Amino acid sequence: MPMEIQRVILRGSFNPAVPPFQTRKARRDSTLTLTTPFLSEIGSSKWVSMKCDSSFYSDTLPTKRNLQCRNGAQKPECKGISDIEEDKPKAKIRRKNLAVFVSGGGSNFRSIHEATLNGTYQDCKFYGIIVLFLICWLLFYNPMVTYDADCGGAEYARGKGIPVIVFPKRKDTEEVFSAEDLVIVLRSFKVDFILLAGYLKLIPAALIQAYPKAILNIHPSLLPAFGGKGYYGMKVHKAVIASGARYSGPTIHYVDEQYDTGRILAQRVVPVLAKDTAEELAARVLHEEHKLYVEVSAALCEEQITWREDGVPLIQSKENPNDYR
Numbered sequence: 001m002p003m004e005i006q007r008v009i010l011r012g013s014f015n016p017a018v019p020p021f022q023t024r025k026a027r028r029d030s031t032l033t034l035t036t037p038f039l040s041e042i043g044s045s046k047w048v049s050m051k052c053d054s055s056f057y058s059d060t061l062p063t064k065r066n067l068q069c070r071n072g073a074q075k076p077e078c079k080g081i082s083d084i085e086e087d088k089p090k091a092k093i094r095r096k097n098l099a100v101f102v103s104g105g106g107s108n109f110r111s112i113h114e115a116t117l118n119g120t121y122q123d124c125k126f127y128g129i130i131v132l133f134l135i136c137w138l139l140f141y142n143p144m145v146t147y148d149a150d151c152g153g154a155e156y157a158r159g160k161g162i163p164v165i166v167f168p169k170r171k172d173t174e175e176v177f178s179a180e181d182l183v184i185v186l187r188s189f190k191v192d193f194i195l196l197a198g199y200l201k202l203i204p205a206a207l208i209q210a211y212p213k214a215i216l217n218i219h220p221s222l223l224p225a226f227g228g229k230g231y232y233g234m235k236v237h238k239a240v241i242a243s244g245a246r247y248s249g250p251t252i253h254y255v256d257e258q259y260d261t262g263r264i265l266a267q268r269v270v271p272v273l274a275k276d277t278a279e280e281l282a283a284r285v286l287h288e289e290h291k292l293y294v295e296v297s298a299a300l301c302e303e304q305i306t307w308r309e310d311g312v313p314l315i316q317s318k319e320n321p322n323d324y325r
């Protein structure tokens with residue numbers, strides 16, 4: 001690991017006693033490449049990244065067959081054998097790495113992590129290499145970016161042997177670990193995209209500038225309604241119910257410098273029932289969040305996001321590039 005990173009880690013939260021090592025075994029065959037998780041040890045903390053590396057190289061589809069003609073007549077009469085569209089081999093998609101920022105129960109992080117383990121991201125069989133690289137750092141021994149080292153997400157990560165960085169540092173510590181430092185660490189792992197999943201602090205401008213159009217957040221209401229400062233967790237669902245709204249649901253949006261004002265990428269709708277408690281509504285919305293975030297992060301890795309002229313991001317259908325979600 002470059003000295004710069006070690007310096008950041010030294011200054012931040014780690015005292016590497018053992019130089020980082022990485023073991024990585026990659027088996028590559030014609031269709032599937034699985035890279036076993038690689039483990040690098042930094043001092044008293046372990047960095048583990050779950051790497052789901054599925055590389056499917058789209059076969060070169062049969063080139064256009066000449067139509068068979070029935071006889072040698074001057075003007076060949078062709079018998080209906082359908083043409084097979086000559087297919088340009090699909091460009092191989094560059095592998096992508098994700099970091100997940102958590103500060104609560106971590107159920108969205110868990111569903112994304114489980115998706116890496118159950119091969120959901122490996123279904124991108126028509127696109128080159130999709131790598132879901134869950135990077136999380138815990139002050140002690142599991143990786144996730146959180147400002148609460150004891151949050152449920154960190155507990156889950158701990159159970160899976162995944163390290164976490166506490167960011168921002170708690171006020172009562174002298175350790176300095178700035179947004180710029182965090183960018184250095186994220187760059188060292190070649191992070192392409194950052195997913196906020198219940199992270200409740202304002203992402204600083206330095207991180208947003210370092211990752212333009214590359215930071216997503218999931219919010220538990222249909223933005224722009226019930227969003228912004230003060231709207232998080234159960235506060236959102238209580239406000240939705242108090243308003244009499246008949247529908248709610250999760251929104252995934254790009255992160256800009258204010259809370260919840262970034263461009264909306266995806267939403268799902270759930271009903272708000274007359275007798276719903278905030279907890280019942282929260283559970284209904286969260287169920288949709290888990291599915292939506294896995295779907296959207298996979299589309300992100302597969303480079304299916306396109307931008308409309310007016311700056312609205314769209315998810316292009318894999319089957320038909322003229323369809324958008």
Ligand SMILES: Nc1nc2c(c(=O)[nH]1)N[C@@H](CN(C=O)c1ccc(C(=O)N[C@@H](CCC(=O)O)C(=O)O)cc1)CN2
Nearest residue numbers: 199200201202203219228229230232256257258259260
């Ligand atoms: N630059 C951005 N940072 C963050 C965004 C964003 O859109 N842009 N989204 C939030 C997540 N979020 C809603 O989805 C959100 C989180 C927290 C708050 C909020 O009011 N927080 C309180 C502090 C809460 C605490 O410390 O426990 C506050 O700032 O007073 C609103 C919306 C993540 N970051």
Ligand SMILES: NCC(=O)N[C@@H]1O[C@H](COP(=O)([O-])[O-])[C@@H](O)[C@H]1O
Nearest residue numbers: 104105106107108198219220232233
């Ligand atoms: N405004 C941000 C916000 O309220 N985010 C919400 O926090 C919960 C985190 O759950 P999780 O930790 O179980 O994923 C999720 O419902 C997410 O939408």
